[in-house]
Amino acid sequence: MASPTLNKFLGEVARLMKEKNGTQIQDYLHYEPPWPPLYEQMVTELRNVYPAAQQSNLVNLCSEKLPAEEEGDGGGSFTSFVSFLSGYFAFIRDIDISQLLDTHDRLKALLGQASIALSSSTGLIVLPTVISLSRTLSRLAIGLDKRPDLVANLARRESTVGAEEAGERVTLAEGSANLIREAFKKCASERSGNVSGLDGSGKPEGRRIGIYLMANVCLKLFFHCRKLRSAEQIFALIYQQSPPLSLYPAAQRTTFLYYLGRYHFANNHFYRAQLALQAAYDQCHRQATKQSRLILIYLIASNIILGRFPRSRVYQRPEAQDLRDKFDPICQAIVKGDIASFRTLTDINNPSAAWLLHWRILLQIANRCEVLLWRSLTRRTFLLSGFQGDAVNKKAPTLSLEDVLTLASFLERRALGLESNKVGEDLRPQPSIQGKHHTNSLFIFPPTPADTPPTRGDEEVSHGYVDPDLLDYDDPPDAGLPTMEIVESMIASLVNQDLLHGFLSHGQKRFAITGVKNASPLKIGFPNVWVTLSAKMDNEVPGWVKEGQRRAGGTVMHLSGARPIGA
Numbered sequence: 001m002a003s004p005t006l007n008k009f010l011g012e013v014a015r016l017m018k019e020k021n022g023t024q025i026q027d028y029l030h031y032e033p034p035w036p037p038l039y040e041q042m043v044t045e046l047r048n049v050y051p052a053a054q055q056s057n058l059v060n061l062c063s064e065k066l067p068a069e070e071e072g073d074g075g076g077s078f079t080s081f082v083s084f085l086s087g088y089f090a091f092i093r094d095i096d097i098s099q100l101l102d103t104h105d106r107l108k109a110l111l112g113q114a115s116i117a118l119s120s121s122t123g124l125i126v127l128p129t130v131i132s133l134s135r136t137l138s139r140l141a142i143g144l145d146k147r148p149d150l151v152a153n154l155a156r157r158e159s160t161v162g163a164e165e166a167g168e169r170v171t172l173a174e175g176s177a178n179l180i181r182e183a184f185k186k187c188a189s190e191r192s193g194n195v196s197g198l199d200g201s202g203k204p205e206g207r208r209i210g211i212y213l214m215a216n217v218c219l220k221l222f223f224h225c226r227k228l229r230s231a232e233q234i235f236a237l238i239y240q241q242s243p244p245l246s247l248y249p250a251a252q253r254t255t256f257l258y259y260l261g262r263y264h265f266a267n268n269h270f271y272r273a274q275l276a277l278q279a280a281y282d283q284c285h286r287q288a289t290k291q292s293r294l295i296l297i298y299l300i301a302s303n304i305i306l307g308r309f310p311r312s313r314v315y316q317r318p319e320a321q322d323l324r325d326k327f328d329p330i331c332q333a334i335v336k337g338d339i340a341s342f343r344t345l346t347d348i349n350n351p352s353a354a355w356l357l358h359w360r361i362l363l364q365i366a367n368r369c370e371v372l373l374w375r376s377l378t379r380r381t382f383l384l385s386g387f388q389g390d391a392v393n394k395k396a397p398t399l400s401l402e403d404v405l406t407l408a409s410f411l412e413r414r415a416l417g418l419e420s421n422k423v424g425e426d427l428r429p430q431p432s433i434q435g436k437h438h439t440n441s442l443f444i445f446p447p448t449p450a451d452t453p454p455t456r457g458d459e460e461v462s463h464g465y466v467d468p469d470l471l472d473y474d475d476p477p478d479a480g481l482p483t484m485e486i487v488e489s490m491i492a493s494l495v496n497q498d499l500l501h502g503f504l505s506h507g508q509k510r511f512a513i514t515g516v517k518n519a520s521p522l523k524i525g526f527p528n529v530w531v532t533l534s535a536k537m538d539n540e541v542p543g544w545v546k547e548g549q550r551r552a553g554g555t556v557m558h559l560s561g562a563r564p565i566g567a
Contacts, residue, residue, distance in 0.1 A: 003045040005038065006089075010065035013085065017066065017078070017125060026128035029088060031107065031136050033097050046093040059086045080117040081126065087113045100144055101151075104172070107137050108179060115183040118207065123186070127210045134180045134217045141176040142224055177221035177230065184214035184234065188241050197243040204243050211242050212252040219259040231263055235543035244547040254284045258295050260543045265298055265364070271537045274302035276544060292319035300327055301361040305368045307529025309335075326352055334369055337377030340414035342369070372529060374408075374490045375499050378511070379526045381407050389513070389521055396502075397521040401487050401509040408482045416480055484509070498532050501525050 009028070016025045030039055050058040062082045091110050095103055111133045117126045144151055151172055170178070190197065190207040199205040215234050222231040245253055261277035264270070277299040284292045296319055300310050309331040315324040329352070333341040346353050346366040356362035382399045384407075389397035491511055494500040501524055502513040513525035540549075 003049045005042045006045050006049075006061075007065070009042060010062065010085075014065050017081070017122070020125055022125040022128045025125065026132050029129055029132070031091070031133070033095070035092070039092070043092055046089055050089070050093070052090070052094065055086070055090060058089055059083070062086045062089075078120075078122060080113075080120045081122045084110070084113040084117045084126070100140070100147075104137070104140050104144060104176075107133070107140060108176060111137055111179060111183070115179070115186065118183055118186050123207050127187070127207055130183050131210055131213050131217075134183065134214060137176050137180065138217050138221055141173040141221065145171065145173040145224065171225055173221050174225045174227055174230070177218055177225065177227070180214065180221065181218050181230070181234070184211070184218055185237065187211045187214050188237050197241075198247070202247070204247055208243060211238065212245070212248050212256050216252065216255045216259065219256075223259060223262065228263060228266055231259070235260060235263060239543050239545060242545050244545050244549075246547055250283050250285070254280045254291070254295075257283070257544070258291075258298075260541065261295075261302070262298055263543070264541070265302055266360070268364070268368070270302045270305045270364075270368070271534065272541045274299060274306065274308075275539060275541050277302060289319045292317075293321075293323075296320055296323065297359055298361065301359075301365060303530075304331060304334075305364060305372075306533055307372055326355055330365065330369070334372050335376055337373060337375075337380045337411075339373060339377065339408065339411035342373055343415035371494065371497070371499070375494055375526065375529070377408060377411075378404055378491065378494065378500065379522070382522070382525070386521075389516055391516075391518065397513040397516060397525065399511045399513075401484065401491065401511065404491070405482060405484055405487045408487065412481050498527065498536075499529060501527060 013025060013028065016022075016028070030036070035043060046058075050061070059082065062085050066078045066082055066085075087110050091106050095106060097103060111130070114126055114130045114133055117123070118130050187207040187210040192206050194205070197204055197206075197208045203209075204211070215238060218234055219231055222228070222234070245256065257276045257280035261273045261275075261280060264276060265273035277295055281292065281295045281299055284295060286292070296314075296317075300314075300323065303310065304327065310327065314320055315328070330342065330345050332338075333345060344350060346356075346362065348354070348357065348362075353362055356365060378399065381404045382397075385403045386399040387395075387397055389395055488504065488506065488509075491500065491504050495502065495504060500511070501515065502511055504511050513521050516524050
């Protein structure tokens with residue numbers, strides 16, 4: 001039987017191969033039904049003339065249409081491309097879109113064949129197709145990962161096959177990302193052309209033009225799988241071998257800087273994160289509101305941790321809709337040093353905290369903003385009861401740590417839900433107070449009457465479970481509340497971080513502000529957090545390749561033209 005449509009299609013592909021028009025070839029290759037009428041006819045011919053049992057004949061047909069004498073400039077043959085093209089025909093012939101797992105496996109195998117062709121002399125021609133396949137596979141993998149009912153059978157199959165192998169099971173999405181990463185490595189490791197990776201016009205050449213396109217697809221999958229270690233390998237390879245990021249289109253730059261900022265945020269490098277996220281936000285198209293909002297969420301979180309709170313006009317932007325309700329109460333609590341409100345806002349049962357947890361910024365804000373909270377609390381205590389100094393008698397402004405302890409204890413009691421500090425009263429959190437329970441409140445129980453000792457052994461204790469080894473241990477009356485040692489350590493930590501300017505007197509339990517002279521004690525003793533922290537940082541962001549930047553490793557030096565020493 002004849003296959004005129006298939007022959008015509010192969011003739012067009014052969015012509016585009018001679019012209020090295022990879023973009024047009026990528027446009028010719030469709031992966032997702034419904035097919036255009038011409039492709040429906042070609043699929044019918046494939047099923048009638050070249051069924052699965054005749055796959056070898058299909059490979060021979062592709063070889064005839066792409067003869068061996070049509071070789072690339074590099075001298076390599078089209079063998080790998082022939083394998084990919086015959087695999088593509090088999091894919092559209094056998095695909096059943098209702099079987100998503102099977103479709104994923106077939107698409108993954110097809111990308112593997114295209115990745116092999118990427119290493120040959122046809123690599124630059126195949127690159128647009130590899131990028132398109134990677135994006136399609138990424139969407140399908142993420143969609144399947146959100147369908148546990150479909151992936152359950154695959155998980156059981158993998159656990160059965162790999163029962164004898166030790167190690168962490170690779171999820172479906174992660175397996176797809178690992179395959180796409182191999183294609184990314186081939187783009188990043190391009191060695192043809194100029195050593196700088198740029199052509200005569202100063203643009204990336206060869207497979208290097210796909211570095212950030214492939215990297216962004218990989219990073220999307222790795223962040224979806226929460227595999228930051230795998231994402232780190234992407235950033236490290238780019239930092240060593242990629243041309244400067246500024247030479248690539250704005251869409252690629254914005255996406256890459258967004259993932260780079262999120263990576264540094266997750267690793268607690270908040271200054272680096274805000275540098276990358278700020279650049280991504282500035283370069284993001286203003287009509288891309290969804291993307292701008294994603295960037296802005298992490299940018300605001302990074303800046304809050306660094307003591308740089310958003311202004312009102314930021315919340316008025318379209319992409320910042322409803323963000324004021326999420327972040328502004330936290331900022332106000334930090335400014336006031338309001339421990340109770342801060343604990344409530346970052347409690348997991350609070351609706352705002354649940355939103356922060358969804359975006360994976362809750363723990364960073366709850367933990368890293370603690371130092372800012374204590375700085376504001378100390379500052380407010382100084383305003384209320386601190387000695388403002390006497391320039392005439394040369395007495396420095398001072399603050400009693402007892403006052404800080406009193407205010408901190410009062411606020412912590414509110415956070416724990418303790419309504420009174422009278423000895424002998426029930427210190428348990430009151431059930432009427434929601435969202436104000438500190439973790440330590442789980443271990444605070446009411447005093448047991450002397451005539452009803454707690455039951456030992458396996459019997460229940462009247463006020464909850466207590467480990468048998470701790471039955472004779474009495475909790476201190478102020479369990480979970482700050483002590484003088486905690487206050488001293490907090491003040492000393494703030495001084496060490498240059499967030500307070502002065503010294504701590506352990507004997508007198510006071511903090512003294514130094515260097516005031518005729519200036520304001522508040523300005524000298526409590527320097528601006530953002531200015532203080534940013535002054536200690538540099539603007540280098542690992543993973544972000546800038547023009548004229550010297551990189552520590554990964555540079556290849558060609559010495560073939562070097563003269564002997566002394567010549």
